[in-house]
Amino acid sequence: MRKTKTVDTASSKSQEKTAAILKGAMQEFLKHGYAATSMDKVAKAAGVSKATVYSHFGDKEGLFNAVMHDLAQDKFNTAMGLHEPQSLNKNPKIVLSEMATKMLENAKSDRAFQDFIRIVIGESGRFPELAKSYVNNLAKPAIETLTKYFKSHPELKLEDPEATVRVMMGTMIYYVMLQEMLHGKDIVPLASDRVIDTLTDLITGDRS
Template sequence: MTEIKQRISERTKSEAKTAAVLKGAMKEFLQNGYAGTSMDKVAKSAGVSKATVYSHFGDKENLFNVVIQDLVKDEFQQFMGLEKPQSLEQDPKIVLSAMTTKMLANFQNNRSFQDFMRIIVGESGRFPELAKAYVNGVAKPTIEILTKYLKSHPALELADPEATVRVMMGTMVYFVMLQEMMHGKDIVPLEGDRVIKTLTDLITRNQD
């Protein structure tokens, strides 16, 4: 029993250190960008040794990837439930409207996510693997799940479900970038509900 308790204690300590490193890394990346962040700075911000940072995450690139995945995991799980069988049977107009509403609200209200998107885009030329990690970890599974969902509803009569998903995602991303990240809401204001309704109506126009 003592050995089991010791293992549990060690695992708990390890998880606590991991959480501290991720929190410290997020702070440093947001303040200094990817290039301006070092493992030394992350260790200092997290209150752990540099050896601990390296032992848990290997290198800065992997640490950044984990931070990105940790940042979007909750948001992704909240509005992407389409891999569940019961979701695949629900009315597309209701599902797509609810999902895009949650997606837009999360992205608009999550300043940290917006800041990380700036870093990914800004550093993608010098560090293409960062952008690729985001695409593999976030964009690709979203595209696959939504494409599967649209294909499961032939009554929509979509000629190309995957391309439809790309158009939908591109519209949402551009809307957030223009309105929130580029301050477009002060110059060319537009309610998100109008974008969501237009997208949903276009995709489900043949449903009835």
């Protein structure tokens, strides 16, 4: 029993260190960008040794991937909610409207998320692995999950579910980029509910 308790305590401490490293890494990436962020800076921000950072994540690319994965779980998986069985029994228009609303609200209100995406886009030319990490951890899971959902609802009569998903995701991403990240909301204002209502009407075929 004592051995089990010791193992549990060690596991808990390891999880705490992992969370601290991820938080510190996000802080440093946002502050300095990918190229200028060092494992030393991350270790200092997390309050751990550099050896601990390396032992948990291997290298800076591995750490960035972990931050991206953590961000994906926090943002898209929670917002989409399609892993919940009860969501499959709801009217697709309600499911899509709720999901799109959560996605846009999260992306619009979280400045740190917007700044993080700026880093990915701004440095992806020199570091293509950053862009690939975004696609693997955020874009791909969202596309696959939504495509599976659309295919499970043949009554939507979508000729190409995956392409429909990309149109939907692309519209929302562009909306956040134009309105929030490029400050277009002061120049070409558009309420998010108009975008959401139009998307859901087009996908579900509801013209009422």
